[in-house]
Amino acid sequence: MLVVGAGIAGVACAVELTRAGVPVRVRERGHVSGGRMASKRFDGRPADIGAAYFTATEPDFAAVVDEWRAAGLVREWTDTFWAYDTNGRHDVPGPLRYAAPRGLRSLVEHLARPVPVTVDRLVLAVEPGPTVDGEAYDAVALAVPGPQAALLLDPALADATRAVQTQTWSPTLSAVLRFESRRWPTFRGAFVNDHPVLSLVCDDGDRRGDDAPVLVAHTVPEFAAGHLAQPSAAGPAIEQAVRDLLGLPEEAVDVHVHRWTYAKPTGEPTDVTHHLDVDGIGLAGDAFGPPRVQSAWRSGRDLGRALVARLG
Structure with missing residues:
Protein backbone atom coordinates (compact mmCIF):
# COMPACT_ATOMS: atom_id res chain seq x y z
CA MET A 1 0.00 0.00 0.00
CA PRO A 46 11.17 27.98 13.39
CA ALA A 47 8.44 30.11 11.84
CA ASP A 48 5.19 28.70 10.48
CA ILE A 49 4.87 29.52 6.80
CA GLY A 50 1.82 27.40 5.96
CA ALA A 51 -1.14 26.94 8.28
CA ALA A 52 -1.19 29.69 10.91
CA TYR A 53 -2.80 27.69 13.71
CA PHE A 54 -5.35 24.95 14.24
CA THR A 55 -8.52 24.31 16.22
CA ALA A 56 -9.86 21.12 17.76
CA THR A 57 -13.65 20.96 17.94
CA GLU A 58 -14.07 17.24 17.21
CA PRO A 59 -13.47 14.74 20.06
CA ASP A 60 -11.32 12.35 18.01
CA PHE A 61 -8.99 15.11 16.86
CA ALA A 62 -8.96 16.63 20.35
CA ALA A 63 -7.60 13.28 21.58
CA VAL A 64 -4.71 13.62 19.11
CA VAL A 65 -4.10 17.16 20.36
CA ASP A 66 -3.98 15.82 23.92
CA GLU A 67 -1.19 13.46 22.82
CA TRP A 68 0.72 16.38 21.33
CA ARG A 69 0.14 18.38 24.48
CA ALA A 70 1.46 15.50 26.63
CA ALA A 71 4.58 15.45 24.46
CA GLY A 72 5.05 19.20 24.99
CA LEU A 73 4.47 19.99 21.32
CA VAL A 74 1.42 22.27 21.44
CA ARG A 75 0.24 25.22 23.48
CA GLU A 76 -3.08 26.96 23.81
CA TRP A 77 -2.62 30.23 21.99
CA THR A 78 -5.70 32.46 21.82
CA ASP A 79 -9.44 32.62 21.24
CA THR A 80 -9.40 36.25 20.09
CA PHE A 81 -7.93 37.89 17.00
CA TRP A 82 -7.99 41.46 15.86
CA ALA A 83 -9.88 42.27 12.68
CA TYR A 84 -9.32 45.20 10.38
CA ASP A 85 -12.15 46.33 8.11
CA THR A 86 -13.92 49.50 7.00
CA ASN A 87 -14.98 50.12 10.60
CA GLY A 88 -11.41 50.12 11.86
CA ARG A 89 -9.92 47.59 14.25
CA HIS A 90 -11.91 45.43 16.64
CA ASP A 91 -11.63 42.13 18.52
CA VAL A 92 -13.09 38.98 17.03
CA PRO A 93 -13.74 36.11 19.45
CA GLY A 94 -13.60 32.56 18.14
CA PRO A 95 -12.61 29.01 19.03
CA LEU A 96 -9.45 28.28 20.97
CA ARG A 97 -6.51 28.29 18.60
CA TYR A 98 -3.48 26.10 19.18
CA ALA A 99 0.13 26.79 18.23
CA ALA A 100 3.32 24.71 18.23
CA PRO A 101 6.48 26.13 19.84
CA ARG A 102 8.65 23.97 17.53
CA GLY A 103 6.52 24.71 14.47
CA GLN A 167 -11.58 20.59 -6.72
CA THR A 168 -10.77 24.30 -6.97
CA TRP A 169 -7.93 25.97 -5.10
CA SER A 170 -6.63 29.47 -4.43
CA PRO A 171 -3.00 30.60 -3.96
CA THR A 172 -1.34 32.69 -1.29
CA LEU A 173 2.07 34.05 -0.41
CA SER A 174 3.40 33.74 3.14
CA ALA A 175 5.98 36.30 4.20
CA VAL A 176 8.16 35.97 7.29
CA LEU A 177 9.24 39.43 8.46
CA ARG A 178 12.09 39.45 10.98
CA PHE A 179 12.61 42.83 12.68
CA GLU A 180 15.42 44.04 14.92
CA SER A 181 13.01 44.67 17.80
CA ARG A 182 9.32 44.41 18.71
CA ARG A 183 7.73 47.75 17.83
CA TRP A 184 4.11 46.66 18.03
CA PRO A 185 1.73 45.73 20.87
CA THR A 186 1.14 42.01 21.28
CA PHE A 187 -1.88 41.24 19.09
CA ARG A 188 -1.60 37.49 18.45
CA GLY A 189 -3.25 37.49 15.01
CA ALA A 190 -5.23 39.86 12.82
CA PHE A 191 -7.70 39.13 10.06
CA VAL A 192 -7.45 41.80 7.35
CA ASN A 193 -10.65 42.27 5.36
CA ASP A 194 -11.06 44.02 1.99
CA HIS A 195 -7.33 44.66 1.65
CA PRO A 196 -5.50 44.54 -1.72
CA VAL A 197 -2.52 42.64 -0.30
CA LEU A 198 -3.09 41.14 3.16
CA SER A 199 -5.55 38.60 4.51
CA LEU A 200 -3.91 37.58 7.82
CA VAL A 201 -0.99 38.74 9.95
CA CYS A 202 0.27 36.74 12.94
CA ASP A 203 2.61 37.75 15.75
CA ASP A 204 4.93 34.76 15.51
CA GLY A 205 6.79 35.71 18.68
CA ASP A 206 3.53 35.56 20.61
CA ARG A 207 2.39 32.43 18.75
CA ARG A 208 5.64 30.62 19.52
CA GLY A 209 5.84 32.00 23.05
CA ASP A 210 9.35 33.46 22.80
CA ASP A 211 8.46 37.11 22.01
CA ALA A 212 10.78 37.14 19.00
CA PRO A 213 10.33 40.21 16.76
CA VAL A 214 8.82 38.16 13.94
CA LEU A 215 5.59 38.63 12.02
CA VAL A 216 4.15 36.27 9.42
CA ALA A 217 1.81 37.75 6.81
CA HIS A 218 -0.47 35.89 4.38
CA THR A 219 -1.72 37.55 1.22
CA VAL A 220 -5.04 37.52 -0.57
CA PRO A 221 -5.28 35.15 -3.56
CA GLU A 222 -5.54 37.95 -6.13
CA PHE A 223 -2.23 39.48 -5.05
CA ALA A 224 -0.55 36.07 -4.86
CA ALA A 225 -1.72 35.11 -8.35
CA GLY A 226 0.27 38.00 -9.82
CA HIS A 227 3.51 36.95 -8.11
CA LEU A 228 3.62 33.16 -8.39
CA ALA A 229 6.39 33.23 -10.98
CA GLN A 230 8.70 35.33 -8.80
CA PRO A 231 7.37 35.41 -5.21
CA SER A 232 10.43 37.12 -3.71
CA ALA A 233 9.64 40.22 -5.79
CA ALA A 234 6.46 40.65 -3.74
CA GLY A 235 8.44 41.10 -0.52
CA PRO A 236 8.63 44.93 -0.52
CA ALA A 237 4.89 45.32 -1.16
CA ILE A 238 4.00 42.88 1.62
CA GLU A 239 6.43 44.54 4.03
CA GLN A 240 5.00 47.99 3.31
CA ALA A 241 1.43 46.73 3.70
CA VAL A 242 2.28 45.29 7.13
CA ARG A 243 4.01 48.52 8.18
CA ASP A 244 0.99 50.57 7.12
CA LEU A 245 -1.46 48.23 8.83
CA LEU A 246 0.32 48.21 12.19
CA GLY A 247 1.81 51.69 12.03
CA LEU A 248 5.39 50.45 12.20
CA PRO A 249 8.39 52.78 11.77
CA GLU A 250 10.97 52.26 9.08
CA GLU A 251 13.74 49.95 10.26
CA ALA A 252 15.77 47.08 8.92
CA VAL A 253 13.77 43.93 8.32
CA ASP A 254 14.56 40.59 6.69
CA VAL A 255 11.73 39.29 4.49
CA HIS A 256 11.33 35.73 3.23
CA VAL A 257 8.41 34.97 0.88
CA HIS A 258 7.05 31.47 0.32
CA ARG A 259 4.69 30.61 -2.54
CA TRP A 260 1.68 28.35 -2.06
CA THR A 261 0.15 27.76 -5.49
CA TYR A 262 -2.49 25.47 -3.96
CA ALA A 263 -2.97 27.00 -0.54
CA LYS A 264 -6.64 26.59 0.16
CA PRO A 265 -9.51 24.59 -1.34
CA THR A 266 -12.35 26.87 -2.36
CA GLY A 267 -15.14 24.43 -3.23
Missing part, protein backbone atom coordinates in the same frame (compact mmCIF):
# COMPACT_ATOMS: atom_id res chain seq x y z
CA LEU A 2 1.35 3.42 -0.96
CA VAL A 3 0.44 6.88 0.32
CA VAL A 4 1.57 9.85 -1.75
CA GLY A 5 2.02 13.00 0.32
CA ALA A 6 3.31 13.35 3.89
CA GLY A 7 1.08 16.17 5.06
CA ILE A 8 -1.22 15.52 7.98
CA ALA A 9 -3.86 13.81 5.78
CA GLY A 10 -1.37 11.37 4.27
CA VAL A 11 0.26 10.62 7.60
CA ALA A 12 -3.10 10.12 9.34
CA CYS A 13 -4.05 7.66 6.60
CA ALA A 14 -0.79 5.77 6.93
CA VAL A 15 -1.10 5.62 10.73
CA GLU A 16 -4.50 3.89 10.47
CA LEU A 17 -3.11 1.36 8.02
CA THR A 18 -0.06 0.69 10.20
CA ARG A 19 -2.17 0.20 13.31
CA ALA A 20 -4.22 -2.39 11.44
CA GLY A 21 -1.12 -4.24 10.33
CA VAL A 22 -1.35 -3.23 6.67
CA PRO A 23 2.15 -2.68 5.19
CA VAL A 24 2.35 0.90 3.94
CA ARG A 25 4.92 3.29 2.57
CA VAL A 26 4.66 7.08 2.32
CA ARG A 27 6.35 9.06 -0.44
CA GLU A 28 6.85 12.81 -0.14
CA ARG A 29 8.29 14.92 -2.93
CA GLY A 30 9.49 17.63 -0.53
CA HIS A 31 12.59 17.63 1.64
CA VAL A 32 10.55 17.13 4.83
CA SER A 33 7.13 15.91 5.88
CA GLY A 34 4.41 18.30 7.00
CA GLY A 35 2.77 19.52 3.80
CA ARG A 36 1.02 22.83 4.39
CA MET A 37 1.71 22.48 8.12
CA ALA A 38 5.06 23.89 7.12
CA SER A 39 7.74 25.47 9.27
CA LYS A 40 11.02 27.01 8.12
CA ARG A 41 13.99 27.76 10.37
CA PHE A 42 15.67 31.15 10.41
CA ASP A 43 18.91 31.23 12.43
CA GLY A 44 17.72 28.09 14.19
CA ARG A 45 14.28 29.45 15.08
CA LEU A 104 3.43 22.96 13.16
CA ARG A 105 5.59 20.61 11.12
CA SER A 106 6.78 19.04 14.38
CA LEU A 107 3.23 17.77 14.98
CA VAL A 108 3.10 15.90 11.67
CA GLU A 109 6.55 14.46 12.32
CA HIS A 110 5.41 13.26 15.74
CA LEU A 111 2.29 11.67 14.26
CA ALA A 112 4.40 9.99 11.56
CA ARG A 113 6.76 8.19 13.95
CA PRO A 114 5.22 4.71 13.37
CA VAL A 115 5.17 4.93 9.56
CA PRO A 116 7.98 4.79 6.97
CA VAL A 117 8.20 8.14 5.18
CA THR A 118 10.55 8.64 2.24
CA VAL A 119 11.18 12.30 1.40
CA ASP A 120 12.62 13.74 -1.81
CA ARG A 121 10.75 11.02 -3.71
CA LEU A 122 8.83 12.39 -6.68
CA VAL A 123 5.94 10.31 -8.03
CA LEU A 124 5.58 10.63 -11.80
CA ALA A 125 2.51 8.57 -12.74
CA VAL A 126 -0.35 6.60 -11.21
CA GLU A 127 -1.73 4.06 -13.69
CA PRO A 128 -4.34 1.30 -13.60
CA GLY A 129 -3.45 -1.65 -11.43
CA PRO A 130 -2.94 0.51 -9.50
CA THR A 131 0.65 1.02 -10.53
CA VAL A 132 2.92 3.86 -9.45
CA ASP A 133 5.96 4.53 -11.62
CA GLY A 134 5.84 0.92 -12.81
CA GLU A 135 5.43 -0.66 -9.35
CA ALA A 136 2.16 -2.44 -8.48
CA TYR A 137 0.25 -1.85 -5.24
CA ASP A 138 -2.96 -3.15 -3.68
CA ALA A 139 -4.16 0.46 -3.41
CA VAL A 140 -2.79 4.00 -3.65
CA ALA A 141 -3.82 7.01 -1.55
CA LEU A 142 -3.16 10.48 -2.96
CA ALA A 143 -3.04 13.00 -0.13
CA VAL A 144 -2.08 16.01 -2.22
CA PRO A 145 -4.06 18.95 -3.64
CA GLY A 146 -6.38 17.96 -6.49
CA PRO A 147 -4.49 19.81 -9.26
CA GLN A 148 -1.29 17.99 -8.29
CA ALA A 149 -3.08 14.63 -8.17
CA ALA A 150 -4.57 15.33 -11.60
CA LEU A 151 -1.06 15.55 -13.09
CA LEU A 152 -0.27 12.05 -11.81
CA LEU A 153 -3.45 10.17 -12.69
CA ASP A 154 -3.79 8.19 -15.89
CA PRO A 155 -7.04 9.26 -17.61
CA ALA A 156 -8.13 5.61 -17.54
CA LEU A 157 -8.60 6.04 -13.78
CA ALA A 158 -11.82 7.86 -14.54
CA ASP A 159 -13.43 8.00 -11.07
CA ALA A 160 -10.41 9.50 -9.34
CA THR A 161 -9.79 11.86 -12.25
CA ARG A 162 -13.34 13.21 -12.03
CA ALA A 163 -13.02 13.59 -8.26
CA VAL A 164 -9.89 15.73 -8.43
CA GLN A 165 -11.19 17.79 -11.35
CA THR A 166 -14.05 19.03 -9.17
CA GLU A 268 -18.26 23.92 -1.15
CA PRO A 269 -17.65 21.45 1.71
CA THR A 270 -19.56 18.18 1.50
CA ASP A 271 -20.42 15.40 3.93
CA VAL A 272 -17.95 13.11 2.13
CA THR A 273 -14.62 12.97 3.99
CA HIS A 274 -12.60 11.11 1.35
CA HIS A 275 -12.72 9.27 -1.99
CA LEU A 276 -12.06 5.57 -2.57
CA ASP A 277 -13.01 3.93 -5.86
CA VAL A 278 -13.09 0.45 -7.34
CA ASP A 279 -9.74 1.07 -9.04
CA GLY A 280 -8.07 1.18 -5.61
CA ILE A 281 -7.37 4.91 -5.76
CA GLY A 282 -8.04 6.94 -2.62
CA LEU A 283 -8.04 10.71 -2.20
CA ALA A 284 -7.78 12.61 1.07
CA GLY A 285 -7.18 16.15 2.30
CA ASP A 286 -8.91 19.29 3.48
CA ALA A 287 -10.71 19.61 0.15
CA PHE A 288 -13.11 17.08 1.73
CA GLY A 289 -14.50 19.49 4.30
CA PRO A 290 -13.80 22.98 5.62
CA PRO A 291 -10.18 23.99 4.86
CA ARG A 292 -8.77 23.23 8.29
CA VAL A 293 -6.04 21.07 9.81
CA GLN A 294 -8.73 19.14 11.65
CA SER A 295 -10.54 18.38 8.38
CA ALA A 296 -7.35 17.14 6.71
CA TRP A 297 -6.58 14.82 9.64
CA ARG A 298 -10.12 13.43 9.67
CA SER A 299 -10.08 12.89 5.90
CA GLY A 300 -6.84 10.91 6.07
CA ARG A 301 -8.01 8.95 9.10
CA ASP A 302 -11.29 8.03 7.41
CA LEU A 303 -9.57 7.03 4.17
CA GLY A 304 -7.17 4.88 6.15
CA ARG A 305 -10.06 3.09 7.84
CA ALA A 306 -11.80 2.57 4.51
CA LEU A 307 -8.63 1.08 3.05
CA VAL A 308 -8.23 -1.23 6.05
CA ALA A 309 -11.78 -2.50 5.46
CA ARG A 310 -11.08 -2.87 1.73
CA LEU A 311 -7.75 -4.64 2.10
CA GLY A 312 -8.74 -6.77 5.07
Whole structure:
Protein backbone atom coordinates (compact mmCIF):
# COMPACT_ATOMS: atom_id res chain seq x y z
CA MET A 1 0.00 0.00 0.00
CA LEU A 2 1.35 3.42 -0.96
CA VAL A 3 0.44 6.88 0.32
CA VAL A 4 1.57 9.85 -1.75
CA GLY A 5 2.02 13.00 0.32
CA ALA A 6 3.31 13.35 3.89
CA GLY A 7 1.08 16.17 5.06
CA ILE A 8 -1.22 15.52 7.98
CA ALA A 9 -3.86 13.81 5.78
CA GLY A 10 -1.37 11.37 4.27
CA VAL A 11 0.26 10.62 7.60
CA ALA A 12 -3.10 10.12 9.34
CA CYS A 13 -4.05 7.66 6.60
CA ALA A 14 -0.79 5.77 6.93
CA VAL A 15 -1.10 5.62 10.73
CA GLU A 16 -4.50 3.89 10.47
CA LEU A 17 -3.11 1.36 8.02
CA THR A 18 -0.06 0.69 10.20
CA ARG A 19 -2.17 0.20 13.31
CA ALA A 20 -4.22 -2.39 11.44
CA GLY A 21 -1.12 -4.24 10.33
CA VAL A 22 -1.35 -3.23 6.67
CA PRO A 23 2.15 -2.68 5.19
CA VAL A 24 2.35 0.90 3.94
CA ARG A 25 4.92 3.29 2.57
CA VAL A 26 4.66 7.08 2.32
CA ARG A 27 6.35 9.06 -0.44
CA GLU A 28 6.85 12.81 -0.14
CA ARG A 29 8.29 14.92 -2.93
CA GLY A 30 9.49 17.63 -0.53
CA HIS A 31 12.59 17.63 1.64
CA VAL A 32 10.55 17.13 4.83
CA SER A 33 7.13 15.91 5.88
CA GLY A 34 4.41 18.30 7.00
CA GLY A 35 2.77 19.52 3.80
CA ARG A 36 1.02 22.83 4.39
CA MET A 37 1.71 22.48 8.12
CA ALA A 38 5.06 23.89 7.12
CA SER A 39 7.74 25.47 9.27
CA LYS A 40 11.02 27.01 8.12
CA ARG A 41 13.99 27.76 10.37
CA PHE A 42 15.67 31.15 10.41
CA ASP A 43 18.91 31.23 12.43
CA GLY A 44 17.72 28.09 14.19
CA ARG A 45 14.28 29.45 15.08
CA PRO A 46 11.17 27.98 13.39
CA ALA A 47 8.44 30.11 11.84
CA ASP A 48 5.19 28.70 10.48
CA ILE A 49 4.87 29.52 6.80
CA GLY A 50 1.82 27.40 5.96
CA ALA A 51 -1.14 26.94 8.28
CA ALA A 52 -1.19 29.69 10.91
CA TYR A 53 -2.80 27.69 13.71
CA PHE A 54 -5.35 24.95 14.24
CA THR A 55 -8.52 24.31 16.22
CA ALA A 56 -9.86 21.12 17.76
CA THR A 57 -13.65 20.96 17.94
CA GLU A 58 -14.07 17.24 17.21
CA PRO A 59 -13.47 14.74 20.06
CA ASP A 60 -11.32 12.35 18.01
CA PHE A 61 -8.99 15.11 16.86
CA ALA A 62 -8.96 16.63 20.35
CA ALA A 63 -7.60 13.28 21.58
CA VAL A 64 -4.71 13.62 19.11
CA VAL A 65 -4.10 17.16 20.36
CA ASP A 66 -3.98 15.82 23.92
CA GLU A 67 -1.19 13.46 22.82
CA TRP A 68 0.72 16.38 21.33
CA ARG A 69 0.14 18.38 24.48
CA ALA A 70 1.46 15.50 26.63
CA ALA A 71 4.58 15.45 24.46
CA GLY A 72 5.05 19.20 24.99
CA LEU A 73 4.47 19.99 21.32
CA VAL A 74 1.42 22.27 21.44
CA ARG A 75 0.24 25.22 23.48
CA GLU A 76 -3.08 26.96 23.81
CA TRP A 77 -2.62 30.23 21.99
CA THR A 78 -5.70 32.46 21.82
CA ASP A 79 -9.44 32.62 21.24
CA THR A 80 -9.40 36.25 20.09
CA PHE A 81 -7.93 37.89 17.00
CA TRP A 82 -7.99 41.46 15.86
CA ALA A 83 -9.88 42.27 12.68
CA TYR A 84 -9.32 45.20 10.38
CA ASP A 85 -12.15 46.33 8.11
CA THR A 86 -13.92 49.50 7.00
CA ASN A 87 -14.98 50.12 10.60
CA GLY A 88 -11.41 50.12 11.86
CA ARG A 89 -9.92 47.59 14.25
CA HIS A 90 -11.91 45.43 16.64
CA ASP A 91 -11.63 42.13 18.52
CA VAL A 92 -13.09 38.98 17.03
CA PRO A 93 -13.74 36.11 19.45
CA GLY A 94 -13.60 32.56 18.14
CA PRO A 95 -12.61 29.01 19.03
CA LEU A 96 -9.45 28.28 20.97
CA ARG A 97 -6.51 28.29 18.60
CA TYR A 98 -3.48 26.10 19.18
CA ALA A 99 0.13 26.79 18.23
CA ALA A 100 3.32 24.71 18.23
CA PRO A 101 6.48 26.13 19.84
CA ARG A 102 8.65 23.97 17.53
CA GLY A 103 6.52 24.71 14.47
CA LEU A 104 3.43 22.96 13.16
CA ARG A 105 5.59 20.61 11.12
CA SER A 106 6.78 19.04 14.38
CA LEU A 107 3.23 17.77 14.98
CA VAL A 108 3.10 15.90 11.67
CA GLU A 109 6.55 14.46 12.32
CA HIS A 110 5.41 13.26 15.74
CA LEU A 111 2.29 11.67 14.26
CA ALA A 112 4.40 9.99 11.56
CA ARG A 113 6.76 8.19 13.95
CA PRO A 114 5.22 4.71 13.37
CA VAL A 115 5.17 4.93 9.56
CA PRO A 116 7.98 4.79 6.97
CA VAL A 117 8.20 8.14 5.18
CA THR A 118 10.55 8.64 2.24
CA VAL A 119 11.18 12.30 1.40
CA ASP A 120 12.62 13.74 -1.81
CA ARG A 121 10.75 11.02 -3.71
CA LEU A 122 8.83 12.39 -6.68
CA VAL A 123 5.94 10.31 -8.03
CA LEU A 124 5.58 10.63 -11.80
CA ALA A 125 2.51 8.57 -12.74
CA VAL A 126 -0.35 6.60 -11.21
CA GLU A 127 -1.73 4.06 -13.69
CA PRO A 128 -4.34 1.30 -13.60
CA GLY A 129 -3.45 -1.65 -11.43
CA PRO A 130 -2.94 0.51 -9.50
CA THR A 131 0.65 1.02 -10.53
CA VAL A 132 2.92 3.86 -9.45
CA ASP A 133 5.96 4.53 -11.62
CA GLY A 134 5.84 0.92 -12.81
CA GLU A 135 5.43 -0.66 -9.35
CA ALA A 136 2.16 -2.44 -8.48
CA TYR A 137 0.25 -1.85 -5.24
CA ASP A 138 -2.96 -3.15 -3.68
CA ALA A 139 -4.16 0.46 -3.41
CA VAL A 140 -2.79 4.00 -3.65
CA ALA A 141 -3.82 7.01 -1.55
CA LEU A 142 -3.16 10.48 -2.96
CA ALA A 143 -3.04 13.00 -0.13
CA VAL A 144 -2.08 16.01 -2.22
CA PRO A 145 -4.06 18.95 -3.64
CA GLY A 146 -6.38 17.96 -6.49
CA PRO A 147 -4.49 19.81 -9.26
CA GLN A 148 -1.29 17.99 -8.29
CA ALA A 149 -3.08 14.63 -8.17
CA ALA A 150 -4.57 15.33 -11.60
CA LEU A 151 -1.06 15.55 -13.09
CA LEU A 152 -0.27 12.05 -11.81
CA LEU A 153 -3.45 10.17 -12.69
CA ASP A 154 -3.79 8.19 -15.89
CA PRO A 155 -7.04 9.26 -17.61
CA ALA A 156 -8.13 5.61 -17.54
CA LEU A 157 -8.60 6.04 -13.78
CA ALA A 158 -11.82 7.86 -14.54
CA ASP A 159 -13.43 8.00 -11.07
CA ALA A 160 -10.41 9.50 -9.34
CA THR A 161 -9.79 11.86 -12.25
CA ARG A 162 -13.34 13.21 -12.03
CA ALA A 163 -13.02 13.59 -8.26
CA VAL A 164 -9.89 15.73 -8.43
CA GLN A 165 -11.19 17.79 -11.35
CA THR A 166 -14.05 19.03 -9.17
CA GLN A 167 -11.58 20.59 -6.72
CA THR A 168 -10.77 24.30 -6.97
CA TRP A 169 -7.93 25.97 -5.10
CA SER A 170 -6.63 29.47 -4.43
CA PRO A 171 -3.00 30.60 -3.96
CA THR A 172 -1.34 32.69 -1.29
CA LEU A 173 2.07 34.05 -0.41
CA SER A 174 3.40 33.74 3.14
CA ALA A 175 5.98 36.30 4.20
CA VAL A 176 8.16 35.97 7.29
CA LEU A 177 9.24 39.43 8.46
CA ARG A 178 12.09 39.45 10.98
CA PHE A 179 12.61 42.83 12.68
CA GLU A 180 15.42 44.04 14.92
CA SER A 181 13.01 44.67 17.80
CA ARG A 182 9.32 44.41 18.71
CA ARG A 183 7.73 47.75 17.83
CA TRP A 184 4.11 46.66 18.03
CA PRO A 185 1.73 45.73 20.87
CA THR A 186 1.14 42.01 21.28
CA PHE A 187 -1.88 41.24 19.09
CA ARG A 188 -1.60 37.49 18.45
CA GLY A 189 -3.25 37.49 15.01
CA ALA A 190 -5.23 39.86 12.82
CA PHE A 191 -7.70 39.13 10.06
CA VAL A 192 -7.45 41.80 7.35
CA ASN A 193 -10.65 42.27 5.36
CA ASP A 194 -11.06 44.02 1.99
CA HIS A 195 -7.33 44.66 1.65
CA PRO A 196 -5.50 44.54 -1.72
CA VAL A 197 -2.52 42.64 -0.30
CA LEU A 198 -3.09 41.14 3.16
CA SER A 199 -5.55 38.60 4.51
CA LEU A 200 -3.91 37.58 7.82
CA VAL A 201 -0.99 38.74 9.95
CA CYS A 202 0.27 36.74 12.94
CA ASP A 203 2.61 37.75 15.75
CA ASP A 204 4.93 34.76 15.51
CA GLY A 205 6.79 35.71 18.68
CA ASP A 206 3.53 35.56 20.61
CA ARG A 207 2.39 32.43 18.75
CA ARG A 208 5.64 30.62 19.52
CA GLY A 209 5.84 32.00 23.05
CA ASP A 210 9.35 33.46 22.80
CA ASP A 211 8.46 37.11 22.01
CA ALA A 212 10.78 37.14 19.00
CA PRO A 213 10.33 40.21 16.76
CA VAL A 214 8.82 38.16 13.94
CA LEU A 215 5.59 38.63 12.02
CA VAL A 216 4.15 36.27 9.42
CA ALA A 217 1.81 37.75 6.81
CA HIS A 218 -0.47 35.89 4.38
CA THR A 219 -1.72 37.55 1.22
CA VAL A 220 -5.04 37.52 -0.57
CA PRO A 221 -5.28 35.15 -3.56
CA GLU A 222 -5.54 37.95 -6.13
CA PHE A 223 -2.23 39.48 -5.05
CA ALA A 224 -0.55 36.07 -4.86
CA ALA A 225 -1.72 35.11 -8.35
CA GLY A 226 0.27 38.00 -9.82
CA HIS A 227 3.51 36.95 -8.11
CA LEU A 228 3.62 33.16 -8.39
CA ALA A 229 6.39 33.23 -10.98
CA GLN A 230 8.70 35.33 -8.80
CA PRO A 231 7.37 35.41 -5.21
CA SER A 232 10.43 37.12 -3.71
CA ALA A 233 9.64 40.22 -5.79
CA ALA A 234 6.46 40.65 -3.74
CA GLY A 235 8.44 41.10 -0.52
CA PRO A 236 8.63 44.93 -0.52
CA ALA A 237 4.89 45.32 -1.16
CA ILE A 238 4.00 42.88 1.62
CA GLU A 239 6.43 44.54 4.03
CA GLN A 240 5.00 47.99 3.31
CA ALA A 241 1.43 46.73 3.70
CA VAL A 242 2.28 45.29 7.13
CA ARG A 243 4.01 48.52 8.18
CA ASP A 244 0.99 50.57 7.12
CA LEU A 245 -1.46 48.23 8.83
CA LEU A 246 0.32 48.21 12.19
CA GLY A 247 1.81 51.69 12.03
CA LEU A 248 5.39 50.45 12.20
CA PRO A 249 8.39 52.78 11.77
CA GLU A 250 10.97 52.26 9.08
CA GLU A 251 13.74 49.95 10.26
CA ALA A 252 15.77 47.08 8.92
CA VAL A 253 13.77 43.93 8.32
CA ASP A 254 14.56 40.59 6.69
CA VAL A 255 11.73 39.29 4.49
CA HIS A 256 11.33 35.73 3.23
CA VAL A 257 8.41 34.97 0.88
CA HIS A 258 7.05 31.47 0.32
CA ARG A 259 4.69 30.61 -2.54
CA TRP A 260 1.68 28.35 -2.06
CA THR A 261 0.15 27.76 -5.49
CA TYR A 262 -2.49 25.47 -3.96
CA ALA A 263 -2.97 27.00 -0.54
CA LYS A 264 -6.64 26.59 0.16
CA PRO A 265 -9.51 24.59 -1.34
CA THR A 266 -12.35 26.87 -2.36
CA GLY A 267 -15.14 24.43 -3.23
CA GLU A 268 -18.26 23.92 -1.15
CA PRO A 269 -17.65 21.45 1.71
CA THR A 270 -19.56 18.18 1.50
CA ASP A 271 -20.42 15.40 3.93
CA VAL A 272 -17.95 13.11 2.13
CA THR A 273 -14.62 12.97 3.99
CA HIS A 274 -12.60 11.11 1.35
CA HIS A 275 -12.72 9.27 -1.99
CA LEU A 276 -12.06 5.57 -2.57
CA ASP A 277 -13.01 3.93 -5.86
CA VAL A 278 -13.09 0.45 -7.34
CA ASP A 279 -9.74 1.07 -9.04
CA GLY A 280 -8.07 1.18 -5.61
CA ILE A 281 -7.37 4.91 -5.76
CA GLY A 282 -8.04 6.94 -2.62
CA LEU A 283 -8.04 10.71 -2.20
CA ALA A 284 -7.78 12.61 1.07
CA GLY A 285 -7.18 16.15 2.30
CA ASP A 286 -8.91 19.29 3.48
CA ALA A 287 -10.71 19.61 0.15
CA PHE A 288 -13.11 17.08 1.73
CA GLY A 289 -14.50 19.49 4.30
CA PRO A 290 -13.80 22.98 5.62
CA PRO A 291 -10.18 23.99 4.86
CA ARG A 292 -8.77 23.23 8.29
CA VAL A 293 -6.04 21.07 9.81
CA GLN A 294 -8.73 19.14 11.65
CA SER A 295 -10.54 18.38 8.38
CA ALA A 296 -7.35 17.14 6.71
CA TRP A 297 -6.58 14.82 9.64
CA ARG A 298 -10.12 13.43 9.67
CA SER A 299 -10.08 12.89 5.90
CA GLY A 300 -6.84 10.91 6.07
CA ARG A 301 -8.01 8.95 9.10
CA ASP A 302 -11.29 8.03 7.41
CA LEU A 303 -9.57 7.03 4.17
CA GLY A 304 -7.17 4.88 6.15
CA ARG A 305 -10.06 3.09 7.84
CA ALA A 306 -11.80 2.57 4.51
CA LEU A 307 -8.63 1.08 3.05
CA VAL A 308 -8.23 -1.23 6.05
CA ALA A 309 -11.78 -2.50 5.46
CA ARG A 310 -11.08 -2.87 1.73
CA LEU A 311 -7.75 -4.64 2.10
CA GLY A 312 -8.74 -6.77 5.07
